[in-house]
Amino acid sequence: MTERKANIYDVAQLAEVSHQTVSRVLNNHPSVKPATREKVESAIAELKYRPNQAARQLVTSRSQMIGILIAGTELYGPWAILNAMEREARLEGYSVISISVSPDSPDSWVDAIDQLRNLDIDGVITIALSKQIVKEVENSLASATIVIVDTEPSKKFDAVNIENYVGGKIATEHLINLGHRNIVHVMGPSDGYEGQQRREGYEEAMKDAKLKIDVLQGDWSIGTGYEIGREIADRKITPTAIFTSNDHLALGVMKALTEKKLRIPEDVSIVGFDNIPEAAYFSPALTTVHQDFDELGKLAINRMLIQLKESTSRAALTIPPTLIVRESTQQLKAGK
Amino acid sequence: MTERKANIYDVAQLAEVSHQTVSRVLNNHPSVKPATREKVESAIAELKYRPNQAARQLVTSRSQMIGILIAGTELYGPWAILNAMEREARLEGYSVISISVSPDSPDSWVDAIDQLRNLDIDGVITIALSKQIVKEVENSLASATIVIVDTEPSKKFDAVNIENYVGGKIATEHLINLGHRNIVHVMGPSDGYEGQQRREGYEEAMKDAKLKIDVLQGDWSIGTGYEIGREIADRKITPTAIFTSNDHLALGVMKALTEKKLRIPEDVSIVGFDNIPEAAYFSPALTTVHQDFDELGKLAINRMLIQLKESTSRAALTIPPTLIVRESTQQLKAGK
DNA sequence: CCTCTAAATGAGAGCGCTCACATGAGAGTA
DNA sequence: TACTCTCATGTGAGCGCTCTCATTTAGAGG
Numbered sequence: 210m211t212e213r214k215a216n217i218y219d220v221a222q223l224a225e226v227s228h229q230t231v232s233r234v235l236n237n238h239p240s241v242k243p244a245t246r247e248k249v250e251s252a253i254a255e256l257k258y259r260p261n262q263a264a265r266q267l268v269t270s271r272s273q274m275i276g277i278l279i280a281g282t283e284l285y286g287p288w289a290i291l292n293a294m295e296r297e298a299r300l301e302g303y304s305v306i307s308i309s310v311s312p313d314s315p316d317s318w319v320d321a322i323d324q325l326r327n328l329d330i331d332g333v334i335t336i337a338l339s340k341q342i343v344k345e346v347e348n349s350l351a352s353a354t355i356v357i358v359d360t361e362p363s364k365k366f367d368a369v370n371i372e373n374y375v376g377g378k379i380a381t382e383h384l385i386n387l388g389h390r391n392i393v394h395v396m397g398p399s400d401g402y403e404g405q406q407r408r409e410g411y412e413e414a415m416k417d418a419k420l421k422i423d424v425l426q427g428d429w430s431i432g433t434g435y436e437i438g439r440e441i442a443d444r445k446i447t448p449t450a451i452f453t454s455n456d457h458l459a460l461g462v463m464k465a466l467t468e469k470k471l472r473i474p475e476d477v478s479i480v481g482f483d484n485i486p487e488a489a490y491f492s493p494a495l496t497t498v499h500q501d502f503d504e505l506g507k508l509a510i511n512r513m514l515i516q517l518k519e520s521t522s523r524a525a526l527t528i529p530p531t532l533i534v535r536e537s538t539q540q541l542k543a544g545k
Numbered sequence: 546m547t548e549r550k551a552n553i554y555d556v557a558q559l560a561e562v563s564h565q566t567v568s569r570v571l572n573n574h575p576s577v578k579p580a581t582r583e584k585v586e587s588a589i590a591e592l593k594y595r596p597n598q599a600a601r602q603l604v605t606s607r608s609q610m611i612g613i614l615i616a617g618t619e620l621y622g623p624w625a626i627l628n629a630m631e632r633e634a635r636l637e638g639y640s641v642i643s644i645s646v647s648p649d650s651p652d653s654w655v656d657a658i659d660q661l662r663n664l665d666i667d668g669v670i671t672i673a674l675s676k677q678i679v680k681e682v683e684n685s686l687a688s689a690t691i692v693i694v695d696t697e698p699s700k701k702f703d704a705v706n707i708e709n710y711v712g713g714k715i716a717t718e719h720l721i722n723l724g725h726r727n728i729v730h731v732m733g734p735s736d737g738y739e740g741q742q743r744r745e746g747y748e749e750a751m752k753d754a755k756l757k758i759d760v761l762q763g764d765w766s767i768g769t770g771y772e773i774g775r776e777i778a779d780r781k782i783t784p785t786a787i788f789t790s791n792d793h794l795a796l797g798v799m800k801a802l803t804e805k806k807l808r809i810p811e812d813v814s815i816v817g818f819d820n821i822p823e824a825a826y827f828s829p830a831l832t833t834v835h836q837d838f839d840e841l842g843k844l845a846i847n848r849m850l851i852q853l854k855e856s857t858s859r860a861a862l863t864i865p866p867t868l869i870v871r872e873s874t875q876q877l878k879a880g881k
Numbered sequence: 882c883c884t885c886t887a888a889a890t891g892a893g894a895g896c897g898c899t900c901a902c903a904t905g906a907g908a909g910t911a
Numbered sequence: 912t913a914c915t916c917t918c919a920t921g922t923g924a925g926c927g928c929t930c931t932c933a934t935t936t937a938g939a940g941g
Contacts, residue, residue, distance in 0.1 A: 216927055227891045232929060240889055262663055263608070264927035266599035268896050282628040283822060292618040292645055299660060304642055308635065309628055324635060327598055431826050457823070464826040486619060487793070490767050490800040492828050552897055563921045568899060576919055600897035604926050884941085891934070896927105904921070910914080 215256035224252035235260055266329060274304045275513060276325040276333045276353075278318075278346065282309040284429055284457075285485045286502060287336050290358065293506025294334065301514055306330070310342065312400075318342050322349045332513045334358060339400055354516045358509050361402040362525040367516060369509040369526045373403050376498040376530035377410020380452050380480045383496070383532055385418045388541035389450035389478060392420065395437050395462060397454035398428045407454050407482060423448065427458055434461020442469035449477060449541055456481035456488050456497055463491065463537070478538040493536035500530050551592035560588035571596055602665060610640045611849060612661040612689075614654075614682065615672045618645040620765055620793075621821045622838060623672050626694065629842025630670065637850055642666070646678065648736075654678050658685045668849045670694060675736055690852045694845050697738040698861040703852060705845040705862045709739050712834040712866035713746020716788050716816045719832070719868055721754045724877035725786035725814060728756065731773050731798060733790035734764045743790050743818060759784065763794055770797020778805035785813060785877055792817035792824050792833055799827065799873070814874040829872035836866050 217235075221228040226245060233241050234249040241249075252258075266272050275298055279287045295305045306328065308321040322345060325333060332354040335343055343357055347365065355366045362368035377394075384392050394411040397404025408424060415422050425440070427433045434453060438461055441447060453459040459481035463473055471477055473493055481488060481497035488495040505528055515521060553571075557564040562581060569577050570585040577585075588594075602608050611634055615623045631641045642664065644657040658681060661669060668690040671679055679693055683701065691702045698704035713730075720728050730747040733740025744760060751758050761776070763769045770789060774797055777783060789795040795817035799809055807813055809829055817824060817833035824831040841864055851857060 217929095218927085228927095229892075229929085230890060233890085236929085240887095242889065245889080259663060261603070261665075261927050263599045263602035263606075263665065264896090265929075266896095267597070267603050267898085267927080268929045270599075270896085272599070288618075288624050295644060299644065299656060304660060304664060306640055306642060308631060320635060324640060327595060328640060329597075329599065431822060435826060460823060460826050464828060464830075467828050486767060487796060487823060490771060490796050492800060492803050494800075554897085564897095565899085565922080566920060569920085572899085576917095578919065581919080597897050600926090601899075602926095603897080603928085604899045606926085882941105884939105886939080887937085889934100889936070892932090894930085894932105896929090898926090900924085900926095902922085902924100904919105906919080907917090909916080911912105 215258040216261070217258075219256055220249065220252045220258050223256060224249045270329055271331055272329045273302060274306055274328060274330050275510070276328070276330040277305055277307040277336065278321055278325075278333060278338060278342070279307060279309045279336045280312045280338050280342075281429065284337075286359075286455075286483055286500065289502035290336055290506045290509075293503040294510050297507045297510040301510070303331075303510075303514070310338070312339060312342070318345055319349075322346055325353070326350060331517055332356065334509055334513060335360060337401065337403065340402075354513060354520075356509050356513045356516070358505065359403055365523065367512050367523050367526070369505060369512060370528070371403075371500045371505060372527045372529050373406035374410040374413075376482060376500070377407035377452070377454075378414045379410075379530070379532045380407075380482065380498050381411045381414035383534070384450040384452060384478060384480060384538065385414060385420070387450070387478065387538060389448075390420055390541075391423075391446070391448040392450045392452060393423045393425060393441060393448040395425050395427045395434065395451060395453040395458050397458075399426055404454050411452055427454065429455055429457055431457045431461040431464075434458035435465045436461070438462035438465025439469070442466050442471055447471065447477065450479070450538070451477060452480045452482075454482055456483045456485045456495060459495055459497070459537075460487075460491060463495075474537050474539040475542075478541075480538055484533055489535060491537070496535045496538040497533055498530045499533050501528055504528055551594040552597070553594075555592055556585065556588045556594050559592060560585045606665055607667055608665045609638060610642055610664060610666050611846070612664070612666040612669045613641055613643040613672065614657055614661075614669060614674060614678070615643060615645045616648045616674050616678075617765065620673075622695075622791075622819055622836065625838035626672055626842045626845075629839040630846050633843045633846040637846070639667075639846075639850070646674070648675060648678070654681055655685075658682055661689075662686055667853055668692065670845055670849060671696060673737065673739065676738075690849060690856075692845050692849045692852070694841065695739055701859065703848050703859050703862070705841060705848060706864070707739075707836045707841060708863045708865050709742035710746040710749075712818060712836070713743035713788070713790075714750045715746075715866070715868045716743075716818065716834050717747045717750035719870070719874065720786040720788060720814060720816060721750060721756070723786070723814065723874060725784075726756055726877075727759075727782070727784040728786045728788060729759045729761060729777060729784040731761050731763045731770065731787060731789040731794050733794075735762055740790050747788055763790065765791055765793055767793045767797040767800075770794035771801045772797070774798035774801025775805070778802050778807055783807065783813065786815070786874070787813060788816045788818075790818055792819045792821045792831060795831055795833070795873075796823075796827060799831075810873050810875040811878075814877075816874055820869055825871060827873070832871045832874040833869055834866045835869050837864055840864055 310317045334356045337359040358369045484499035646653045670692045673695040820835035
């Protein structure tokens with residue numbers, strides 16, 4: 210018994226109404242009598258009818274799909290955000306297509322964007338993409354609503370961000386309050402908004418305390434953290450504290466320092482950023498700036514849905530980060 | 546100038562052929578003269594024509610989409626596999642919809658499966674799902690091709706797996722070869738195939754060496770590893786080596802042992818499983834069993850595509866894991 | 882009780898594509 | 912020359928839905 214799937218006419222017939230009325234029920238059109246609606250709904254249930262997305266999309270050219278472009282497939286943050294988004298979008302009846310792009314391969318962007326265009330995506334959310342890629346998205350997907358996450362806010366799109374600047378500042382201030390004076394900052398990739406903001410927070414805090422700014426250029430990888438850690442350890446005068454732009458860098462730095470017989474936190478205090486699940490279990494447990502990725506993802510999706518329903522004016526939304534103090538930072542001992 | 550998007554008739558007109566011929570070119574039908582094909586192709590290029598997915602889907606009821614159901618959104622492994630899959634699928638012109646489900650919330654499965662059904666998904670790949678959920682998928686998405694990854698192979702579907710059993714065995718043998726006799730295994734979730742297989746590998750190796758099996762039940766989380774680590778440290782006779790079913794457990798165990806003043810690897814050697822990016826930078830760097838998630842993802846996608854093209858008989862594919870020796874394991878010292 | 886308006890419903894077209902089938906042009910055979 | 916057969920192309924229908932517009936029904940006002 211290979212029964213044909215029920216369509217809107219089957220439902221209409223069973224409910225003794227026209228196909229159009231069924232369509233109205235499906236789309237929650239107001240002018241349908243409650244009694245009629247009920248009849249239709251029970252027919253739908255009886256036939257196990259489900260609307261055909263493709264047909265609907267064909268006529269409305271809306272796909273009920275949101276595309277998400279992510280940079281940095283190795284990172285915890287984007288993954289966490291993506292998960293939150295996917296969950297939230299599903300609750301609202303949207304599907305999510307996520308595509309990871311390599312920041313350094315323009316081909317991969319073009320491919321990704323191409324795919325989204327083919328799918329008649331309603332909206333695109335970008336996570337931690339460079340301005341350049343966002344630009345490309347804007348040009349190629351003119352008809353889609355765009356929300357950018359973890360990227361420099363723009364006049365054109367909704368932007369959702371963690372207050373990276375604040376995070377950098379509270380992390381640095383925490384170290385200053387512990388008595389540290391010689392504080393190095395290991396920065397994220399120079400072309401990324403997040404890293405820049407965190408650095409600015411660091412610099413502001415250092416300036417306020419009249420301390421010397423000391424920034425080393427990194428990226429988001431553990432390996433780079435390790436390399437930089439070795440350099441730091443080899444200095445004539447080693448800093449007493451380090452603030453790294455993410456937890457991975459911190460892990461790499463810690464490993465390098467430990468190998469060079471520097472103790473954490475006795476000799477050097479360290480603060481990370483992200484609060485990845487592992488951070489609490491590093492040895493020592495890492496003091497870090499917590500980002501609520503879940504909230505960030507939800508916020509971005511909700512913003513997107515609002516824009517899709519009614520095009521309101523753009524907004525820049527932010528979520529405050531919080532400092533989580535663990536074992537890797539301590540009061541500077543006298544004589545250092 | 547809000548130009549209407551070009552459709553197949555526009556292309557046909559410009560190329561001076563019928564719409565059907567255009568369709569043939571689009572679908573690589575053999576019986577089209579090269580000259581005609583060229584004409585059509587240049588018309589396509591000139592009009593920047595792109596086929597409308599929805600229309601195509603409406604008539605063929607194939608969506609060119611693969612759904613991926615993932616358990617364990619916090620884990621590195623599934624994320625890495627997903628990324629590999631997404632990339633590979635895109636190369637082949639397929640889109641990927643990934644949905645994470647919580648193993649313990651049946652509602653979330655049903656929701657997820659529902660969504661996939663609405664989208665007329667061509668195929669579903671499950672990653673690390675329990676047999677129960679796979680069953681549900683099978684029932685609800687009867688028309689879709691299914692490939693299961695990291696789940697017990699079934700007679701009905703293609704299965705792609707790391708050789709978890711082998712991994713468990715080589716990890717344990719490594720410890721035995723280092724002279725250890727008192728080796729504990731911290732297992733993954735009891736209802737998961739991967740954890741079971743790894744445990745069996747451990748047990749086999751222990752039996753071969755006539756050693757006493759000592760398994761503790763865990764899950765995949767760092768916190769659980771930590772708890773179990775504390776228990777182990779509190780034993781009257783602490784084991785000299787521990788094999789954990791993933792790197793996260795290892796991290797938790799290491800943290801707990803370190804807090805209890807047990808040194809790694811001097812007092813206790815530890816082997817993990819997965820080789821997450823952080824593992825090499827733990828203190829000490831973690832000896833672990835490497836899984837090639839990338840390869841796994843590619844393999845699953847390729848297998849899926851083969852099935853979609855020509856339904857061949859089912860196959861169970863596996864990828865061998867490799868042991869990566871780092872600092873967390875060492876030769877057992879005399880007198881222990 | 883009749884008109885007038887608003888609410889509720891129905892009818893038909895068409896979104897862009899592929900499918901099944903019809904047709905036409907050559908090539909080969911008798 | 913007439914016939915079949917293959918290859919290349921064209922024609923029309925229809926996938927399942929929403930859109931626009933037409934029609935019916937009900938309720939309000941005089």
